[in-house]
Amino acid sequence: MIDLKVGGVPEHFNYPWYITLKNKEYTKQNINLRWKDFPGGTGDMCAALRDGTLDIAIVLTEGIIKDIAAGNPSKIVQTYVKSPLIWGIHVEKSSKFKKMEDLKHAKIAISRFGSGSHLMAIVNAYNQNWDVSKLQFVEIGNLQGGIDALKNGTADYFMWEHFTTKPLVDEGIFRRIADCPTPWTCFVIAVRDEVLDNNLEDVKKVLNIINAEILIFKQRDEIATTLALRYQQKTTDIEEWLKITEWNAGKPITKNLIARIQNKMISLNVLQEKKNANEFIKNIYL
Structure with a gap:
């Protein structure tokens, strides 16, 4: 069984991961997937990807693009939430x-x-x-x-x-x-290069499972009530959040999108120079 470590912020965006882990869907694929909460957010996850204590991260688009440009040995494999944050x-x-x-x-x-x-x-x-x-x-x-x-x-x-x-x-x-x-899609899934090189098929299995869940997530019975209880929110607030939040199931992140986000980040002086989109993404759906 392969061991993989995945992490994200302890917020309602990532409840689909909780569902799939609770249902032992990764174990059925011979993957020992372990979740870690990162209350410190994307900067904390970027550091964990760099030091190898995290394999897969659900991170903010702007943060991981900036960190990959600065040498983080990881790639974006897909958009996770395509609506703005x-x-x-x-x-x-x-x-x-x-x-x-x-x-x-x-x-x-x-x-x-x-x-x-x-x-x-x-x-x-x-x-x-x-x-x-x-x-x-x-x-x-x-x-x-x-x-x-x-x-x-x-x-x-x-x-x-x-x-x-x-x-x-x-x-x-x-x-x-x-x-x-945000002037761009908000969350992407990033994976360490070493994991992509050595365990690509396992990463594909993980993504297939989470993508199947996010396709049906909004239609789950009483999902607003469940999220409200778990994250100590008002049900009406969660219902509003669900209306404006769109996940992205199984679609690769495109070079054009990376280029547009880089252009925007350069105009904001967040990035100093534009790099080839291939430095940021790994299209595993080819």
Whole structure:
């Protein structure tokens, strides 16, 4: 039996993995697949791919493209969620900041450099025509670190996925100033090059299983109620999230898409140069 380690954020996007693991679908294919939560997000997963402690990652598109460009020995094998990710822009409940323009010179909490919270703060700054070179970042590790940083004043605002942080807004821990959607598809599946070289057929089996699940995921009985209970959300919020979220089952990521995302990231000064799309993707569906 082959051992493979897969990881992603502990959020509702990845519940299809929980279902397939619970049903022992990988074991039936002689694959010992082990899931690891990464509360620190994409930057944390990129580091784990680099050091070999993670084989397969469900990561934010912008984060893995930036890290592969910087030498991460991994490839994107497919898009996982093709709809944009909605990033909420949050301040502490009693903060003096009331509107977007108030945040122009504020300190930004980010999980780590190269993470989605870091790169999307840059996207938002460009959207507002702010001087990106003057952005101030405070590295806080994860969502709890963001809560603490805003509470103790070491940072002023924090960007995290809208629905994951919705309960914190409802409780009055955060106040949401605005939303900022990604200008690209949000989650992709990345695999270490060594695993692709040595265990390609097993990777194909893993993807076939998860792709079969995401095709039927939204139609599962009481799925909104199940997700609401597991992730401590309101059912109405989960129903709204399900309406706007689209998974991508079994379709390869194209060179054109990688080129367009690189062009956008270069225009935002997130990437310095455009590279051949083949450096980022492995099309295993040929």
